Every structure is written in structure tokens, then in C-alpha cells.
Amino acid sequence: MKNVIIRPAEEKDLQAINDILNYAIVHTNYNLNEHTRSFEEAQQWYAEHIAEGYPVIVAEKDGTVLGWASLSWFRRFSGYRTTAEVSVYVSHQYRHKGIGTMLVTELERMARKYHMLIAVITDNNTASLSLHSRCGFIPMCTFRELAYKNGEYVSVTFMTKKLN
Numbered sequence: 001m002k003n004v005i006i007r008p009a010e011e012k013d014l015q016a017i018n019d020i021l022n023y024a025i026v027h028t029n030y031n032l033n034e035h036t037r038s039f040e041e042a043q044q045w046y047a048e049h050i051a052e053g054y055p056v057i058v059a060e061k062d063g064t065v066l067g068w069a070s071l072s073w074f075r076r077f078s079g080y081r082t083t084a085e086v087s088v089y090v091s092h093q094y095r096h097k098g099i100g101t102m103l104v105t106e107l108e109r110m111a112r113k114y115h116m117l118i119a120v121i122t123d124n125n126t127a128s129l130s131l132h133s134r135c136g137f138i139p140m141c142t143f144r145e146l147a148y149k150n151g152e153y154v155s156v157t158f159m160t161k162k163l164n
């Protein structure tokens with residue numbers, strides 16, 4: 001897709017970022033939250049990322065946010081500080097056009113201080129498994145029936161990429 005800009009997210013992007021996330025929460029079990037995120041919770045999430053130096057980026061075309069991605073703490077124990085968890089979401093109208101790949105590639109460029117990136121992916125999320133494989137992540141293990149959403153147990157695959 002042409003003329004897509006990848007840039008750091010700003011406060012003004014939060015509504016679009018949250019709408020894209022909430023669409024996935026409502027329509028899939030790829031995100032294992034069962035309740036949508038309020039705008040106030042999104043503001044808190046964004047503020048925590050900025051304060052702790054974790055990047056949040058967006059893909060924008062002609063002023064419209066098409067997708068976003070972030071790095072976040074992987075568990076809150078200090079010994080995990082060398083690992084960051086990848087999140088990537090693309091608006092459903094714009095999927096399969098290379099935007100997810102652009103976002104993950106840019107996140108990785110911004111992730112040099114980490115030793116390991118991890119993606120936690122539900123086992124039925126073919127697109128995310130493909131995207132992360134394509135970006136060099138390796139499936140390390142699948143936890144069978146680790147979560148529960150929409151009336152069924154969900155298996156979850158951990159994929160990692162060692163950076164240095």
C-alpha cells in the first residue's frame with residue numbers, strides 16, 4: 001500500500017487506536033480481553049508507555065490511522081526488563097496489505113535496547129502467526145487451552161525473536 005507513514009503515536013490518535021483495538025476485542029478471540037477498553041483506560045495505557053519509554057506507533061495514510069503497534073513490559077518482574085512484548089493491530093478494512101509488516105519492522109528498529117521480543121498469539125490467529133514468522137519470530141511453545149473466551153478454551157502460542 002502506497003503513501004503509508006509510520007510515526008510515533010500522539011494523544012490525538014488515541015480514539016482511532018482504541019477503536020481498532022476494541023473491534024478486535026468484540027469480534028475475535030485474538031485479544032483475550034472480554035470487555036472493551038474505555039477512552040480513559042486508553043489514555044492511561046498511553047501515558048504509562050510514554051513514561052516508561054515503551055514505543056507506541058501508528059500507520060497513517062491521508063490523515064487516517066490504519067493501524068498501530070506497541071512494545072510493552074512482558075510481566076512486571078524486573079528480571080524480565082530485557083524482553084518486550086509486541087502488540088500489532090490493523091484496522092479490519094486495511095488488512096493483508098503489508099501494514100502489519102511495516103509496523104513490526106519499525107518497532108523492531110526501535111527495540112534495540114531489548115534482548116528479546118515476544119508475541120503472545122492465539123493459536124487460531126493465522127494472520128498474526130504468519131506476520132510474526134515473516135518478521136523472523138520463532139514459535140517457541142503452544143500452551144493448550146490456556147485461556148477462555150466466547151464459550152471456548154483458547155490455545156496460545158509464544159513466538160520470540162532474539163535481537164542481540
Ligand SMILES: CC(C)(COP(=O)(O)OP(=O)(O)OC[C@H]1O[C@@H](n2cnc3c(N)ncnc32)[C@H](O)[C@@H]1OP(=O)(O)O)[C@@H](O)C(=O)NCCC(=O)NCCS
Binds near residue numbers: 087098099120134
Ligand atoms: C495480525 C495483523 C496485525 C496482520 O496485519 P496485516 O497488515 O494484515 O499483515 P500483512 O499484510 O503485513 O501480512 C503479514 C503476513 O500475514 C499474512 N496474512 C495477513 N492477513 C492474513 C489472513 N487474513 N490470513 C492469512 N494470512 C494473512 C500475510 O499473507 C503475510 O504473510 P506472507 O506475506 O508471508 O504471506 C492483522 O490481521 C490484525 O490486525 N488482526 C487483528 C488483531 C490481531 O490479531 N493482532 C495481533 C494480536 S497477537
